[in-house]
Amino acid sequence: MEQVDSLWVAQSILLAPGWARVALTAPNERLREQAAVELAQTIVRAIEHPPMVVDHRQMILPL
Template identity: 50%
Template sequence: MDRDRLSLILQSAPAWVRLGLTVPDPRLRERAADALAATIVERLDEPIRIEDRNQLVLPL
């Protein structure tokens, strides 16, 4: 795992998870941290998709 991939995973995490890490309620912070960890683990198993900007998008 590299830093760029982890950054993309964190940015694509649900908004409530990212905000939940900052709330004063410890239970909500724990739920948000668990959800963020689950998101990271789930997305790490996905293949890396590198889009070629020179490839034309054709309808199927």
């Protein structure tokens, strides 16, 4: 497994649904747990489907 960059994980958290980020501080325990699961799923999806790194020096040729 590749090493995960902490900046990349932070960006993934920021791209998670807003309700999940806000709900982590909710007084309702069930809502906090749902938010934590949503954030964890967002991070796992980001790890499983890393962004493509595009080399801008490479010409894009039509197929």
